Amino acid sequence: MSPASRQGPHRARPSSVLRNPSLGNPTIVVLTDRTELDDQLFDGFVVSELLPEKPRQLTSREELRTELANRRTGGIYFTTLQKFGRTKEEKEKGAKHPTLSERRNIIVIVDEAHRSHYDDLNGYARHLRDALPYATMIAFTGTPISQHDRDTRKVFGDYIHPIYDLTRAVDDGATVAVYYQSRHIPLSLAEGVDAEQLDEEADKVTTGLDEAERERIQQAIAVMNAMYGAPDRLQKLARDIVDHWEARSAEMRPFIDGPGKAMIVCATREICAKLYEQIIAIKSDWHSDAVDQGKIKVVYSGDPSDTGIIKTHVRKPSQQKAVKNRMKDEDDELELIIVKDMLLTGFDAPPLHTLYLDRPMRGALLMQTLARVNRTFRTKQDGLLVGYAPIADNLYAGLQEYTGKDKETKPLGRDLEDAITKVRDLVDTIGNTILGGYAWREGLTARTPRAFLDTALAVVNHLRDPLTPGNQVTDPDEPTAQ
Incomplete structure (x- = not known):
């Protein structure tokens, strides 16, 4: 196996790989860990006229096993890491994932490689290597991580391409800088609970809800609801978001010919739903029951067991897709969207310029979330992160995984107050000295x-x-x- 990884704005180019005679007509497997991102990549490649054959999207475990086991040459497949899961019978017997192919000219291209690929004992990453033991793994990520139990380069190898860092992306006009503004709303921490513990609880909330972890996850959700979802705090948060957004969207109009879009990120689905109620209590005309109408929507996943206020915003996949498309449409009246996990990674909506973050977050997820507002759009000059949760330390810690130039210029998370101070100093120098x-x-x-x-x-x-x-x-x- 010859793993490698790099940072950069460009995606894989299977056409040149497929035509390389030394590889003997290889099979390409493009792998992500989220269905939404899989759809996005597949939709981009399926219309390509440069590929020697049409790519296929593998949507089930059975389909993936059949295709990879029977394929002898060629093939371009898009699928998710979760399709490399074991069957119920295999789990009950304690059997490992079956080997699907021992061919050496299978190339697995992993996108967003900083996530989901670190469980080599009994996780999907282990199953992938059992299924394709001699495949070459090539990884793409804009946010490599380096922790004692999660290290991108230890899993995939060193960089195989010069690093295209965030600073260069801003300088090239591929992205815009993102500024950080703290509007911290204090928490009433329970006795024995500190900020570091809240970060750990937030990490638990974002993990998968399998049976073995359900009780632990529910306890984490209860902590977050109590701390971040206190009624008085949500009321203050709603009022501040409404006031800030009305001012911010007005300021952006000269640059993007419209109000643009904003994303509000909360700690739990219950908080998402309750914050929505608080906001529409202030701005009733922002609400609509119709999926294709209204100025604000809530987007999160759900299941049949959901009840009460959470169930109110659970939608069919087609309806969720309609809301996402509205966020990408600069002419649609939808301006604000409230989320927990969905859309934090792999979601590109160029009109999106402001991120309201009211949950503890750190590491690669924080940096990926920030990138939702760094897309170029018309004459958009920058994105803005408004932090209601105490995230400043985590923000600067996240930058430590980037290049020296990124640490110096801070293309993501520049302190807005510092920028304002520098501008005032410059204006004072021009007006009163020069x-x-x-x-x-x-x-x-x-x-x-x-x-x-x-x-x-x-x-x-x-x-x-x-x-x-x-x-x-x-x-x-x-x-x-x-």
Whole structure:
């Protein structure tokens, strides 16, 4: 196996790999860990006219096993890591995942490789290697992680391509910078509970709900509901989001010809649903029961066992897709969406420019979530993360996994207050130092349509005037003096 990984904005190009004669017409398996991302990648490649054959999407475990076991050459498949699960009978017998092929010209291309590929004992990553023991694994990620039990490069190998870091992406115009603004709403922490414990509880909430872990997950949800979902706190949060969004969307209109979109991220589904109720209590005209109407929606997954307020926002997959499409449509009236886990990774909505984060989050998930608002769109200048949860330390810790340039420039999570301070210092230097001897403010007080233009032209002439202090050249050898 020859694993490798890299960062970058580009995706795999199977066409050049398939035509390489040394590989003997290989089989390509493009692997993700989420159905939504699998659909997104497949939809992008299936319309390609560059591939020698049409790709197929494997939607069941049985289909995956049949195709890979019987395929001798060629083939382009898109599927999810979870399809490499064992059957009920295999689990009961304690059997490992069956070997599907021992061919060496199978290439598995793993997207978003920082997730789900670290359980080598009894998880899907282990099953993948049992199924395809001699396959080459190539990984793509924009957020590699390096922890004692989760290390991207230890699993997939070192980088095989120069790193395309976040700073370069911003410089190239591929993405925009994201600023961070803290609007922290304090928590009433129960006795014996600290911020670090809340981070750990949040990590539990985002893991899979299998039977063995259900009780532990339910306890974590109860902690988050009590801390972040306190009624008084939710009321303050709703009021602040409404006020902030009305101001923020108005500020963005000159840049994107509309209000744009925002995402609100909460700790649990119950909090998502309750925050929605608080917001529409303030702005009743934002609500609509119809999927294709309304200014705000809640999106999360559900199952038949859901009841009460949570069940209110559980929708069919087709309805969920309709809401997601509305978020991508800059002309649709939908402006705000409330989520827990869904859409935090792999969801591209260019009009999305503001992220309201009210849950503890760290590591790769935090950095991936931030990237929801760094997409370019029209003349959008930047994205904004508004932190209601205490995430500043986790934000800066997350940047430590990036390149030295990214740590210096902070293309994700720049402190908004620092930026404002720098701008004020710059304005003060220009207005009171460089233009200290010129009465430029008087020109702005003139009540004429050309007041600002006339003042700007006068300032330029003043700065270029040889008689302006600082413009004199005393060295006769200077070219400007000759």
